[in-house]
Amino acid sequence: MMMIPLNITKTIHDWLYSVMPENAASITEMLLIAIAYLALFAVAGLYLVLLERKVAAWFQLRLGPNRVGPFGLFQTMADALKLLSKELTSTDKTDKFLYNLAPFFVITTSLIALSVFPFSKQFQAFDINIGVFFLIAVSSIGVIGILIGGWSSNNKYAMIGAMRSGVQTISYELSVGLSIITMVLLTGTLQLSEIIEIQRTGGWLIWQGHIPAIIAFMIFMIAGTAETNRAPFDLVEAESELGAGFHTEYSGMKFAYFFLAEFINMFIIASIAVVLFFGGWLSPFGITEGITWFPEVLWFLIKVLIIIFLMMWFRWTFPRLRIDQLLTLEWKYLLPINLVNLVVMAIIIWLNLTF
Amino acid sequence: MRPISYRDCERNITLEPGTQNMKPETINNNFKTEEYFVNMGPQHPAAHGVLRLILTIDGEIIKNVEPDLGYIHRSIEKMCERDSYQQIVHLTDRMDYLSSHINNEAVCLTVEKALEIEVSERVKVIRTIISELTRIASHCLWWGVMGMDVGALTTYFYGFRDREMINDIFEETCGARLTMNYNIPGGLMFDIHPNFVKRTKDFITHFKTKLPEYDRLLTGNVIFQKRTKGVGVLTKEDAISFGTSGPVARGSGFANDVRKRHHYSAYDRVDFKEALFTEGDSFARYQVRIMEMWEAMKIIEQLIDTIPEGDIKTPTNAVIKLPKGEYYQRVETARGELGVYINSTGTKNPYRLKFRSPGFSNLSVLDHITKGAKIGDLVATMASFDFVIPDIDR
């Protein structure tokens, strides 16, 4: 367990070890970090929802939420409160155990994935040497939650939605993985903090890897949007076809978990893109390199938000694909291009053509 | 085939004998697949109201579509037998509410035909202009909803923005935005508002810049084209034999525009092209409507500057009694051909009144052309048909 050697955390760390036996102290520490992350990302997720609603409104010539708090800043808080106070309904013939398990499955997996991201040099909960691999592995568990959610609801629409989700995620997992591997080829390491260190000297990876990196980024964005089940790939919850898709039968906080998970997943995809292509928390051209007080996490957030905005832009512009077109896109376009791209990247590295 | 009842759906019985044969003969018992029923509607986002489609689905593939009607049946035809001819007009507002003015006009034209009265040129021109504005308003809404049904949510708001301008014109002239009731047998209820001409011209200039934007946002979009091209193909033969009309028929190359073939109001003196495409798929129907918007603007432009002077109503008796006989008049609403049949026995109420609504016959082809398609195709096809459920049920 890597620690966050900020000053405050260091004080807490020292204090915990001084009052407790070593094992208990480290467990308490993990708990504290977990709680901190939970609180942080629950709030972050809520604000992403708000951002989505605002951005959608601006695309659509509307104002967006502006009643609760200044500029509607507390709107999603109020929504979350409302959802909390709602009754958790379910239909008679649900598979009770799986039905209740599904939302936790979805939200937990997305929160686990967050733990490995280096938000800044010091701000990283869990810096393992197989970071990228861990990310791919964890983020593909989420679909199981959607599958069992759709299955156990005992609703035909939910079932169709869940099955679509299974098909979609399994296919696009490949493209996400391959485009990440293309970049890993360039870095030669799976550890996220090291990937960023490499970019400090050689420039961002999208610059270092130029053409294949740009292609990889585009594929990653498409496949990543599909991974998060957002438009134009939102067949899972295509509301004009399936009502609400896999979470048709969920209400109250369980529904909110699915909803929040979608936004956290979006954050994760954007974060992976930032780490792998845009230098993580590094400032562009090192403009804030020497300034010690400048919070590097800000750069990370700005980049993530730009990519999230791009995904929102997609969502509010494009129509949705049909299920067979979705698979055609993956298997006939993205996958072959990706494989070729991987080879091109290897050749480029072999010939030392990287910047 | 007897109609499928709710009970049957619960029991999951496949009723149509033909569908039994669709199952593969050699069924591997471990992976036995089953067709199942899904009720799409009456409360479903793609149903645009309370249309219930009973789908027989095999996975994502649609085997059978059975529309179940009657959820918004208000027996308008029966109510008409009770009402006087002036009162009938306002009931037709509630049929196809998106082209309410054209519905009104249909009834008024029938009554005028029966009474053999001629309305003034001014009335004819104003009726034509407002009809075309109604058509644009209806198509604007359809465009937004079409985008929404295939997943592009933003189109809805752009479509509504332009529709609102037309609604404002209507509201200024006749006081209502949707259920206008501006026509009366013998003319119009009152004259157009002094601002009408200016506002209409403003709208045309505005809309001429916005319609190309529609094309850039949705028509050209590769995903949209993939979703609609070759989807729900209706051949010309089927279009004729199923009695379709309006953009649905014209998307299949069946030229049946009532405005062109059976002139009424001022359509005989304007020059416009009948939107005609031959592919017969959802995209062709889409293009017909986009082109109709252009043509409607052309018609309005030809008439708006030269609205002739004249009486706004031709006087009729306070109690209209149609002479004994049968009368029929058709008009082209935004959805297709609306026919009004009046059977009069010479009293102040019709003995029987029948509306031949475009939506009802258009709906009948839905099952035929969506067999074997995916659920997403069904939604796209339905969107391209532009159903208004009260028009189907009445």
Add this chain to the structure above:
Amino acid sequence: MSYFSDIYNGIKTLLTGMSVTGKYFIHARKGSLTQQYPDNRETLKMFDRFRGEVVMPHDENNEHRCTGCQKCEIACPNGTIEIIWDRGIDEETGKKKKKIDKHIYHLGMCTMCGLCIEACPTDAIVWAQNYENSVYDRTKLSKVLNQPGSKVKAGIED
């Protein structure tokens, strides 16, 4: 080859679409169409022909123009208007004359078709432009249009 041109054209159309929404995003502030309804009550003005509700205007002497001819009641397609009338003695001529006791209007049933106003020979009823007609109790929607103690203006004949 068409494989690659498909990709190229596809991406181009997608970018064109994005440019349209992007343009509106940039002009979001001034392009917004939202009407913040309860806040803009002061500036929200209905068109003068707007059909809000049928009213019977009275002048300063508490006189209206309704003769009680019941034409509006007959014209109304759904029985929204009920007229309770009486026969009174006309002061000038001394003849018996129809006059209204109550002109009852059920706003809840009205379809705003305007036929009653068309039918009225003396323009006794007109459209009002109010638009906030919701109430908590349905019975409040049944209104008596003539004010208590009012009488028909002299010289109004149908």
